[in-house]
Amino acid sequence: MTTTVPLIYSFPEFEGVAEAVADHIISAQNQTLYNTLDPQLIALLKEEQSKRPSLFPSSSTASFSHSSNNHSLSPSTLNLSLSTSQLNSQSKLYTGSLNNSINNNGINSNSDFSPNNGGTPISKKEKKRKTSEVRFKIAISGGSLIKILNQGLLPRQESIEWDKWDIYFADERLVPFESKDSNYGESKRQIFDQIKGDKKPRIFHIDESLIDDNQECADDYEKILINNFARKDSVKLPMFDLLLLGCAPDGHIASLFPNHGEQLREKLAWCLPVSKAPSGPENRITLSIPVICHSARVTFVVEGLTKAPIMRIIMERPEKGLPSSIVNEGAAGRVSWFVDDDALKDCYDVTKKKYKFLSIDEPTPVN
Numbered sequence: 286m287t288t289t290v291p292l293i294y295s296f297p298e299f300e301g302v303a304e305a306v307a308d309h310i311i312s313a314q315n316q317t318l319y320n321t322l323d324p325q326l327i328a329l330l331k332e333e334q335s336k337r338p339s340l341f342p343s344s345s346t347a348s349f350s351h352s353s354n355n356h357s358l359s360p361s362t363l364n365l366s367l368s369t370s371q372l373n374s375q376s377k378l379y380t381g382s383l384n385n386s387i388n389n390n391g392i393n394s395n396s397d398f399s400p401n402n403g404g405t406p407i408s409k410k411e412k413k414r415k416t417s418e419v420r421f422k423i424a425i426s427g428g429s430l431i432k433i434l435n436q437g438l439l440p441r442q443e444s445i446e447w448d449k450w451d452i453y454f455a456d457e458r459l460v461p462f463e464s465k466d467s468n469y470g471e472s473k474r475q476i477f478d479q480i481k482g483d484k485k486p487r488i489f490h491i492d493e494s495l496i497d498d499n500q501e502c503a504d505d506y507e508k509i510l511i512n513n514f515a516r517k518d519s520v521k522l523p524m525f526d527l528l529l530l531g532c533a534p535d536g537h538i539a540s541l542f543p544n545h546g547e548q549l550r551e552k553l554a555w556c557l558p559v560s561k562a563p564s565g566p567e568n569r570i571t572l573s574i575p576v577i578c579h580s581a582r583v584t585f586v587v588e589g590l591t592k593a594p595i596m597r598i599i600m601e602r603p604e605k606g607l608p609s610s611i612v613n614e615g616a617a618g619r620v621s622w623f624v625d626d627d628a629l630k631d632c633y634d635v636t637k638k639k640y641k642f643l644s645i646d647e648p649t650p651v652n
């Protein structure tokens with residue numbers, strides 16, 4: 286393995302990390318939706334958009350999984366003609382032939398009815414615009430990242446266009462959503478339930494009824510990804526606009542563990558079942574390394590003294606092949622790290638950068 290140096294933004298305090306990560310996410314949102322970071326241009330483009338009829342009337346039922354939402358991705362709505370195993374074998378190079386009747390939203394376009402417009406038929410022109418609407422596709426992790434997002438994003442909601450976000454999960458622990466260990470459950474409680482206004486993101490979480498079967502749960506989540514990323518075009522891998530990862534003291538990222546070598550070498554599957562995880566809930570699902578490395582931006586957020594030893598290995602011993610070192614290499618040029626000084630305390634050989642705020646003025650430090 287060669288040594289690839291990712292961007293490392295360092296912060297004296299935890300609070301600084303949360304503010305900068307929020308700025309980074311909002312900048313990625315603006316870049317994705319408007320292809321610019323210029324606030325004046327963005328304001329103009331938004332004004333233009335507001336003159337057009339709404340493509341996606343605001344929704345209060347914004348959470349998607351195969352079975353938990355009857356207007357979205359239920360198997361019957363999807364009319365999937367392939368079995369899970371067929372999908373698995375085909376998932377290696379999706380041809381987009383799953384079902385032409387499913388549009389970008391995971392909504393059955395055969396019906397010619399939008400789910401939220403009170404049953405009014407939609408015109409062909411509208412349909413075309415709908416399919417080409419740009420959305421911000423972000424995958425988030427659980428663990429400590431959720432608190433960072435709570436602290437960083439919630440005060441910035443005026444800059445966030447929630448209704449244009451598709452939120453996925455980098456991994457999930459297979460526990461009931463009500464458990465504090467559930468990545469979706471905790472994000473819902475700490476972030477999604479705190480969203481102001483009626484413009485909600487679309488959230489793609491696992492099917493809670495499958496938590497006792499990690500293979501089926503992973504296949505099911507992979508199907509969601511296939512329908513959303515590979516239905517229209519033939520794509521080998523989904524591409525998130527931004528993928529946010531943490532890193533645990535034992536070196537696992539998402540639910541990819543250092544000692545699970547076979548999973549780290551997976552080349553084809555998008556989503557993997559995980560059994561016998563050495564820390565936390567044993568059964569999980571996770572995005573694979575190729576999916577993570579294919580993201581437009583991969584961002585690690587790591588803070589706290591307990592992470593100092595692993596940070597040293599990641600940054601100074603890439604040859605050890607920790608999951609994050611594989612990503613540093615595989616997504617070279619698109620990886621950034623947001624780390625506080627505590628977590629960087631044992632790293633002597635890294636070049637730290639000061640984060641430059643792009644979507645708001647830099648916050649003034651409180652003395």
Ligand SMILES: O=C1O[C@H](COP(=O)(O)O)[C@@H](O)[C@H](O)[C@H]1O
Nearest residue numbers: 426427428429430531532533539
């Ligand atoms: O188990 C998990 O751990 C990692 C790292 O969590 P952290 O609390 O140490 O930041 C997390 O990114 C992942 O989503 C989660 O399932």
